Amino acid sequence: MAVPAPVAPAPRLTDSDAEIPDVATLLAAAVQAIGGAERPGQVTMAEAVEHAIESGEHLAAQAGTGTGKSLAYLIPAIRHAVAADTTVVVSTATIALQQQLVDRDLPRLAEALEPLLGKTLNFAILKGRRNYLCLHRVQTGAPEDPEEGLFDPQALSGLGRQIKRLHDWADETRTGDRDELVPGVGEQAWRQVAVTAKECLGAQRCPHGTTCFAEMARAEAGDAHIVVTNHALLAIDALEEFHVLPEHDVVVIDEAHELVDKVTSVDTDDLSGAAVETAARRCGRLIEEGLADRLQEAAESLKLLLNEQPAGRMDMLSAPLGETLAVLRDAAHACVSALGPEPKDGDPGDLAARRAARSSVEDVHDTAVRLLGAFEAELAKRWDVVWLEQHFEGKRPPTLHVAPIGVGGLLRASLFETRTAILTSATLTLGGSFEPLARQWGLPPLGSSATGAVAEASTVQPEPEPERTPASEPAADGGSAGGGEGTGADAAQKPGKERAKELRWSGIDVGSPFDHPRAGILYVAKHLPQPGRDGLPEVCLNEIAELIGAAGGRTLGLFSSMRAARQAAEELKERLDHPLLCQGEDSTSLLVKRFAEDERTCLFGTLSLWQGVDVPGPSLQLVIVDRVPFPRPDDPLSSARQRAVAAHGGNGFMAVAATHAALLLAQGAGRLLRSMDDRGVVAILDPRLVTARYGGFLKSSLPPFWTTTDPEVVRAALRRIDAD
Known part of the structure; x- marks a missing residue:
């Protein structure tokens, strides 16, 4: 059988590549420097990761606790990044692992390997914009969005104390990273000092653009050999038509057993009467009153209908709910149109209010469009599932959710067909095989059993899947669809890429040091x-x-x-x-x-x-x-x-x-x-x-x-x- 071309481009090696020691030498030096012992499973995994990077063949690597898998993928990733003068992205599912990599593993490796690499290893951590404190919002305040439950004086008092803590912390923090605030604050308080990408003014227009925490993190990541991020931002990078992460040809996905759930969560949209009321209230200050009133009336109709609906999956769209969603969609579209283009030289405070209003109403519009579209195909051919969640305690309003039934097509098209991926975890083989998780990731079947050794690379082409219109493209009815992470940060548009016709991957289980x-x-x-x-x-x-x-x-x-x-x-x-x-x-x-x-x-x-x-x-x-x-x-x-x-x-x-x-x-x-x-x-x-x-x-x-x-x-x- 002819071997197909690699999925990812061949590594861009520099003249200094020949001077950099091989992976085995670098790994031995790293292990000695941190006072560890060489482990057979670690060496085997490092060799497999190196082969994947060089060949462009994706790798699923199961490595039990105590194997030292972080070093096993970091060493070949570092060598490739330095030799090719490029960036390798490492994605994790948990904050704890991100902190381990950035605070412990990478600093020690940078010090140990500098004499061998001939240069300083640069690394950075990058998260979604909402994970960083926004200095402009701290200064100007958030839009007034009272929600149910906040009228309780005790709740208001607790929220006020948390917001004061955040304002005090804004004068002290050097990174603005939410995860560095210990103890943390609730989501409601954090919303008062953070913005989404669509709400962001952009570095060029914001008075705090030169000191923006999110922009500084992006700039640092752009110069790094290794960028540590999370599965959520990796999913956003796959979903949007704009660069969120630095350009890279290799990604390491640690804790890969959680990848499908994290991508599904990012690609899930929600709609409630309260969310529509928020959008109407924000727009009402900026557009003709009658247009905002139409949206408010649609919100009230939606609230009444959802209060009467039973919780659970919705296989059929009732006529009243369908009509209400259509009215809501059209009212939201009218509000977006009335907001019009942003003034070029507007006041930053006015511009922030306009961005917040546009973000809210576009989210309402796009979710309504997606909910209506979810019921258009016959049941067996649908790509989204819709359900209603009822919160009987009254803490949250009834909420419609729409989520993808599968994310394999998205991952295949936006990840596996455009770059080389190394997926690793202590748990990747289920029932003795990599196949169950590989199917969910969108990878084709392997030609033979993958457990225990590197398996034969698969060249089977999976069945094509239709894809939903990306969120950054105009909706079918002409409404403005939502931007993505990075649109408010002056992100560069992704260049078009020709998709590979075949995918190749292998699996390896390097075992565990435990008996x-x-x-x-x-x-x-x-x-x-x-x-x-x-x-x-x-x-x-x-x-x-x-x-x-x-x-x-x-x-x-x-x-x-x-x-x-x-x-x-x-x-x-x-x-x-x-x-x-x-x-x-x-x-x-x-x-x-x-x-x-x-x-x-x-x-x-x-x-x-x-x-x-x-x-x-x-x-x-x-x-x-x-x-x-x-x-x-x-x-x-x-x-x-x-x-x-x-x-x-x-x-x-x-x-x-x-x-x-x-x-x-x-x-x-x-x-x-x-x-x-x-x-x-x-x-x-x-x-x-x-x-x-x-x-x-x-x-x-x-x-x-x-x-x-x-x-x-x-x-x-x-x-x-x-x-x-």
Whole structure:
């Protein structure tokens, strides 16, 4: 079979490339400088990353905890960036990993490698514009947008204190980066001092353009060899027709198991009556009163309709709602037209108000257009799913959401066909294969099994997918569509690129330094009843209590819902001899800190704990999972995706629900072993892991622990570990 041309352009090497040591030499120097030891898996992964960069062939690299995967991709990325005088983007899903890379890994590598590279390594962190404090908004104030709930004097007082903190911080901060403010503030307070890209005046027109935090971050990133960013900004860069990230031909996606969810979140739009009222109020100060009144009337109609609609996925668009959305769309379009072009020499304060109004009303218009368009195709051929979320506590208004059923086409067209991607995580193989996640990313099937070694590169061309009109293009009815991240920052338009006809990728699992069968036990409570919908039964609570008693505390309880976590915490606190914390009692970070510091403490919680806890040592020796974490049957997005797979002849349950559960189970089980000395038990209280037909797929997604279904065996093992 003929080998197709690489997806990405060949590296642009300089004359100094021959003088730069190879990846193996640089890696050895880096490991020695930071006082580490060379690890076979790390070396293997570094070689695979180097091959991907040189060949243009995408790489999926699974590397277990303790492998040292950050160095394994940073070293070849640094060598390529310096040799080719280019930028490599490293994208992560979490703030913690961004901070590790920028505050620890890259500074140490820059110092260690400078003698070998012959130049100083430049690196920077870049986030979306809304993550940076806006000096102009701090000075002039935000548009007045009172929302439901703010009329509570106590809420107003708390918001005022947070805003005062932000104004004080504005005089001290050197970066304006929201993540550097500790403790943080709520979203409502942050909106008073930050702007979206569409609200931004642009560096040339803003009085603070030369000192703008976001602009300084962009400028620093433009000169960097390595730019660290997040999956959200990577998604925005793919969605928009404008450069957000510096020009680059290689991207490393760490924590790649979260890529689909992050891209989906960025490509999800929301519409509520309150949002339309905000747009009408902002426009009302700048345009003819009658036009803003039309939009306000549409907002009131939408609020009435949504209050009467049941929550959940919407497969059909009712006539009243369709008519209201059409009226709303047209009223928003009229307001955009009335706002007209921006004056060239306007007052910055007036210009900011006009930008805020235009941003709000364009968002309303574009979302209404997308919602109406979502119902045009027959059910099996739709690309978006719509659902209504009701907030019965009254804290938020009823809200319509519209999200993509899949993001593979977007990722394939905007990422994999234009640059080389290295995707890595401790959890990429599900059911023993890279295929489940690769399908979601939009990559074609591999020609052979990808687990355990570099697999044969695939040259299969996936089926073409129609694409939605990009948000930066005019809407079909002539209305002005929203700009993207970077439009307010004088961003350069992306040059057109001819798409590659074929994609090539390979997968590699470099293993783990842990001896899983010796260090850990997988216990499946086969004797327990299958989980139901009525909460945790008494027999399950007894099982949890007995396991914790045998372990002497030291337990992380991972539950499929907050209701189950709270029920277990409330009913077991009086029965246990050890402290028990439950998510929601304090900030998650403080709870994890208390859990890690007191060896006998237990911590119960839900989703964020499945993936966000890193507690090595004796404080965590038992991980309890209450049930296989399938998505809820009524989850709008998951159910729509299952239906779409089934409509094309696939197994929707396995492709969506089982894959989701396998990924979370693998992540949850990965909390147990975080250092070479760790030992313990992962206890899954759901017998379906060994009794259901899909149980083999789920179990093969977990680390290869020694497995038992005997409760006496596992309790004895926990007592021995506790005694040691």
